[in-house]
Structure formats: structure tokens, C-alpha cells
Amino acid sequence: MKIALISVHGDPALQAGGKDSGGMNIYVREVTERLAGEGIDVDVFTRMHDRHEEIEESLINFNIVYVKAGEESLDKLGIFSHLDTFVNEVDKYSKDNNKTYDLIYAHYWLSGVVALKLKKLWLKPVVTSFHTIQEIKQEAFPFNIDNPVRGKEERNVSKGSDAIVVWSDHEKKFIQEKFKINSRNIEVIPPGVDVDIFKPEDKSESRKIINISQDEKVILYVGRLERLKGLDTLLEALSLLDQRDINLLVVGGLYNLQELSRLKKICKDLDLDQNVHFVGSINRKELKHYYNSSDLCVLPSYYESFGLSALEASACGIPVIASKRGGLSSIVLDKKTGYLLQWRCPGPFVDKLEVLLSNRRLRDSMGVAGRNHAMSLSWDNAIGRLIDLFNKLTLR
Numbered sequence: 001m002k003i004a005l006i007s008v009h010g011d012p013a014l015q016a017g018g019k020d021s022g023g024m025n026i027y028v029r030e031v032t033e034r035l036a037g038e039g040i041d042v043d044v045f046t047r048m049h050d051r052h053e054e055i056e057e058s059l060i061n062f063n064i065v066y067v068k069a070g071e072e073s074l075d076k077l078g079i080f081s082h083l084d085t086f087v088n089e090v091d092k093y094s095k096d097n098n099k100t101y102d103l104i105y106a107h108y109w110l111s112g113v114v115a116l117k118l119k120k121l122w123l124k125p126v127v128t129s130f131h132t133i134q135e136i137k138q139e140a141f142p143f144n145i146d147n148p149v150r151g152k153e154e155r156n157v158s159k160g161s162d163a164i165v166v167w168s169d170h171e172k173k174f175i176q177e178k179f180k181i182n183s184r185n186i187e188v189i190p191p192g193v194d195v196d197i198f199k200p201e202d203k204s205e206s207r208k209i210i211n212i213s214q215d216e217k218v219i220l221y222v223g224r225l226e227r228l229k230g231l232d233t234l235l236e237a238l239s240l241l242d243q244r245d246i247n248l249l250v251v252g253g254l255y256n257l258q259e260l261s262r263l264k265k266i267c268k269d270l271d272l273d274q275n276v277h278f279v280g281s282i283n284r285k286e287l288k289h290y291y292n293s294s295d296l297c298v299l300p301s302y303y304e305s306f307g308l309s310a311l312e313a314s315a316c317g318i319p320v321i322a323s324k325r326g327g328l329s330s331i332v333l334d335k336k337t338g339y340l341l342q343w344r345c346p347g348p349f350v351d352k353l354e355v356l357l358s359n360r361r362l363r364d365s366m367g368v369a370g371r372n373h374a375m376s377l378s379w380d381n382a383i384g385r386l387i388d389l390f391n392k393l394t395l396r
């Protein structure tokens, strides 16, 4: 089987944790590698972008085609008007290289728009994963700036796709009810986590590697820096804790200087300068040392379609405190692998931080439960189900 995987703004070689690179880039990378491992030929088409962010090319062992469409410096908001060029270039690549594809697999709405146009040219089925849907995101956090056509295009892409892959029942229900899509065309296939990379390792060794003192308590946040991630709430909670020997490591967020300086100002105002450390984006090889150096991980997001970093923390045996939003509800098992907080205000976070920071046995037992839960969310299962879906659509 040959697949054209369209990921217009999600270059899988880009280091995650940058301004616009996160879970989707990791997902595309992991899925493509695993599909290739199953003998499926996947070409990933992504937009040629400027390379000021670190590219993890050495970690990539599949074919990425960089498509010229618009200025390389464009960000996500400016890409829409260049999608026709993107389509033409992908079609040209397929002709120049004498390659035909059995299926088009699109990631994010921009890629969905491209995929539907390619479907008209190639008459091949389209599978779309939105990763996030504007309306769901807006409901959770109405201050996002987005392309005004996005909502309409998401509906079109839903209607025109032969199948939609979502990560949670919540997203499935939304698409079914709001976009009026038959539930048979929506598959819930949550991603997995690489449990061989993200696994429990000796805490003191991990701390030595990344130069953290052995006796302090360490709280970890991993993700892009954007307001939707709700870091303000965590900072406020920290400022209310009694214990002062606590450090928060904020991993991710390189190249989003505006949000970084906003958060730094909040730290200053709350007198947290000494406790909060913005360590920037960390590559996949080193990230496990950060999880394994930590006592717990916090994801205070207003919304997460999945929340891969919570799953990675669990896989490393680290308890997670997260807001009960979107996909986080299925990754964190409340009171078993961490805590899921209904109310997104500092009080409940203070409460659970104090409980966990003062009880090592509880942290350890939640860590063991978290590891077991992560093992049950294996990539093998996800990839098997994706391949079944692709087979069903291409054999029609």
C-alpha cells in the first residue's frame, strides 16, 4: 500500500515544543515510522519552512517531501492562501516520480483541505485526523486567534473525508452531532506512547544527567507555550504552596517569545523567579531524563485533544495532575495514576500538589499504576487499527 500523508504545517522532523510544533509533529513521526515498519510505503508532504527551529533529521528514517508553497517564514495563519500551490506541487511530485498513492491521510484542517483537492485529482480515499477542532478549542478558551474560514473548512473536510480518525469519544460525539457525520465514518483510535523510550529510570542518575540537585522537589510541565495550556493557573498554585524548596521545570516553548515573556512576568509578580525554570525545548532523546528527574507532572490545560506529554509522564512512572479536559480524561485515571481536576482554578491544584508532594508512597504507587496504564495504550494496537481502516477503504 502507498500512502500520501499530508501534514502541511506539521513537519515530523521538527523538534517538538516549539511555537507551532508539538503533539501533531510527534504523532505524524511515530505513525509514519510504524506504518513503514509494517511494510507500508508512506511519503510525508509538508511545507518548506524556514529552519530556525531545530530539525531532528537524524531521527527520521522515512521520506519527507518539502513542498514549496508560500514564503518559508509564513506561520500557520498565513498558509491557507497557498494551499492550491501545495496541491499542485504534490500532484507534480507524484507525476515526476511516477508514483501513485492508494490513500491520502491528512493531518489538521489545512491538510484536510489539500487532501480533498487531491481526492478530486486522484480519485483516492481520504482519511483525516483534525488533531484539534476550532469550535471545541473556542468553547474551552475563546481567546484564540484563528483563520476565519477554519470552522467552515472543518465541516467541509469532515463531509468530504471517507473516514475521520479521532482520539477520544468526546471528539467523535462533537463531529457526529455538530458536523452531522455518520458515526460509522468516525473511528476513535487514540495514539500510543513509546514505552521503550519513556520508561522509569533511576531518579538520582537522571538528575545528575540534567544537572538538578538531589534534594529538591521537582514539578514538571512539558509542552508548547500557549495560553490554552493554562500555565498561569499552575504558577498561581505554586505561589500559594507553603513549601518553598520546590522547583517547576517548564520544558518547551522555544520561539514563542511573547508567551515566554508574559509567563516570566507572572513569575516575577508572584515572586517565583527562583522556583520556576524555563528550560526551552528539549529533544526526544533527552526528554526522558526530565520526566525521570521529576516528582510529578502537571498539565493545567483549558483543553487538550489528547495530551501526549501526560502519557509520556505516566509511561515513566510519574504521577500526573491534569485538568479534566478533552483527551486528558482518558490518559489520567483519577486517584489512580494522578488527579483529574474539574475546576481550572489554583485552589484544587494547590490541594493535590500538597497531597502528592508530601507523600512519596502515594507518588510511587500512582507511578506504577501510570506505567501499567501507559503500557495498555500501546502503539501496536493503534497501528493495527489504522491499517485495518486503510485496508477497508482501499479494498472498496
Ligand code: UDP
Pocket (backbone or CB within 6 Å): 015, 016, 017, 018, 021, 022, 023, 024, 026, 222, 223, 224, 251, 252, 253, 280, 281, 282, 283, 284, 287, 306, 307, 308, 309, 310, 312
Ligand atoms: N515535546 C518535546 N520537547 C519539548 C516539549 C514537548 O518533544 O521541549 C513533545 C512532548 O513530549 C509531546 C508533544 O511535544 O510528545 C506535545 O504533545 P501534547 O499532546 O502534550 O501537546 P500539543 O502540542 O499537541 O498541544
